Amino acid sequence: MLIKLVDDIDLNEAYHYLRHPGAGAVNLFIGTVRDQGQGKAVTRLSFEAYEEMALREMQKIGAGALEKWPLKKLLIVHTKGEKQVGEPVVVVGVSAPHRDVSFEACRHLIDTLKQRVPIWKKEFYTDQSSWINAHP
Amino acid sequence: MLIKLVDDIDLNEAYHYLRHPGAGAVNLFIGTVRDQGQGKAVTRLSFEAYEEMALREMQKIGAGALEKWPLKKLLIVHTKGEKQVGEPVVVVGVSAPHRDVSFEACRHLIDTLKQRVPIWKKEFYTDQSSWINAHP
Amino acid sequence: MNIKLFGITREIIGEEQLTITDKNIRTVAELKTWLFSAYPSIRQLSSLAVAVNHTYAEDADPVGPDHEIALIPPVSGG
Amino acid sequence: MNIKLFGITREIIGEEQLTITDKNIRTVAELKTWLFSAYPSIRQLSSLAVAVNHTYAEDADPVGPDHEIALIPPVSGG
Numbered sequence: 001m002l003i004k005l006v007d008d009i010d011l012n013e014a015y016h017y018l019r020h021p022g023a024g025a026v027n028l029f030i031g032t033v034r035d036q037g038q039g040k041a042v043t044r045l046s047f048e049a050y051e052e053m054a055l056r057e058m059q060k061i062g063a064g065a066l067e068k069w070p071l072k073k074l075l076i077v078h079t080k081g082e083k084q085v086g087e088p089v090v091v092v093g094v095s096a097p098h099r100d101v102s103f104e105a106c107r108h109l110i111d112t113l114k115q116r117v118p119i120w121k122k123e124f125y126t127d128q129s130s131w132i133n134a135h136p
Numbered sequence: 137m138l139i140k141l142v143d144d145i146d147l148n149e150a151y152h153y154l155r156h157p158g159a160g161a162v163n164l165f166i167g168t169v170r171d172q173g174q175g176k177a178v179t180r181l182s183f184e185a186y187e188e189m190a191l192r193e194m195q196k197i198g199a200g201a202l203e204k205w206p207l208k209k210l211l212i213v214h215t216k217g218e219k220q221v222g223e224p225v226v227v228v229g230v231s232a233p234h235r236d237v238s239f240e241a242c243r244h245l246i247d248t249l250k251q252r253v254p255i256w257k258k259e260f261y262t263d264q265s266s267w268i269n270a271h272p
Numbered sequence: 273m274n275i276k277l278f279g280i281t282r283e284i285i286g287e288e289q290l291t292i293t294d295k296n297i298r299t300v301a302e303l304k305t306w307l308f309s310a311y312p313s314i315r316q317l318s319s320l321a322v323a324v325n326h327t328y329a330e331d332a333d334p335v336g337p338d339h340e341i342a343l344i345p346p347v348s349g350g
Numbered sequence: 351m352n353i354k355l356f357g358i359t360r361e362i363i364g365e366e367q368l369t370i371t372d373k374n375i376r377t378v379a380e381l382k383t384w385l386f387s388a389y390p391s392i393r394q395l396s397s398l399a400v401a402v403n404h405t406y407a408e409d410a411d412p413v414g415p416d417h418e419i420a421l422i423p424p425v426s427g428g
Binding site: 167190246251256 | 278318323326350
Binding site for chain 1: 354356357358360361394395396401404405406420422423424425426427428
């Protein structure tokens with residue numbers, strides 16, 4: 001299980017970590033900075049993390065997935081700091097014997113990360129900024 | 137839309153192709169050579185393709201997905217020739233504004249590829265070999 | 273009429289291409305019937321499709337010397 | 351008792367850490383009530399969780415000077 005917070009995502013490292021002779025399927029999800037948010041043009045993003053707790057929550061999510069599905073490898077890597085439009089901000093992935101499980105488990109990782117991991121995204125627009133999800 | 141048959145998969149090229157400022161989500165599925173098949177130890181694989189038709193079917197699958205989902209980019213890349221255990225044999229992927237669509241469309245690409253694209257896999261075991269799916 | 277062969281059908285027939293001169297074979301269905309009789313082990317495959325000009329063809333579709341024809345045994349890419 | 355602040359709660363309170371000396375605050379629920387009163391704009395958030403020792407805590411869980419306490423406004427990673 002590879003769990004970390006990094007400045008920049010290295011997709012080759014992620015894929016090489018996931019490779020396993022018993023796996024026929026690898027699924028990777030990469031979240032990237034979109035040029036629009038809240039109906040406005042996004043110029044850049046900034047991520048703030050409660051690092052010790054974020055890592056602990058990511059580990060719990062990974063351990064839960066390894067218990068639920070017959071995965072060979074699993075990774076959850078999130079970036080911190082400033083990100084520009086188009087840059088990757090998170091990668092989650094698994095390798096598994098078959099593809100059904102790989103899609104299901106990978107989807108679970110990103111959904112659960114978005115619900116539980118204490119990381120906060122601030123979007124910057126041309127004239128203002130906003131902490132995402134903060135208000136109803 | 138990036139559709140091709142190659143000797144070796146380049147995952148970085150795949151990811152860079154999929155990046156798009158309007159996409160917040162990238163999903164990649166990579167099929168790899170598993171060390172077991174038909175209950176036996178696999179030593180290597182070989183893929184044979186009816187190349188002109190395989191490319192045409194891959195293009196139809198891609199065009200169908202672009203019509204069905206609001207995708208930014210899409211790729212289907214399959215290898216040909218000999219592959220060793222652990223090596224990637226196929227990568228399909230999409231970028232989309234949001235993750236729901238990215239998972240759904242990526243899953244559709246690999247499922248449809250496996251049903252329709254005229255490529256044949258031969259598994260080699262220690263003592264024999266078998267064309268996969270050929271017999272009931 | 274030339275027929276391209278791949279995978280297990282190439283191995284069963286023992287050639288990369290099969291040439292059929294029988295003028296009574298004018299449809300996909302007639303071609304399949306002829307093949308099943310000439311090469312009985314083709315019947316044992318899970319399925320057999322025929323491609324005409326790089327497209328999956330129906331039983332009633334015509335086949336002839338002007339077409340690119342190929343046998344498509346069960347595929348297993350991915 | 352020290353409370354770590356992140357994201358919008360850090361901006362609302364204007365500090366990276368808040369120190370509370372009121373000895374009547376002994377549970378997560380009491381801490382939240384105190385915060386809502388001291389910083390009314392915290393009430394307007396979609397949700398507010400409290401982490402005790404790096405774990406999401408329940409309203410009845412104790413808080414005190416021996417704990418690492420943090421406010422967790424709505425998360426938005428990924």
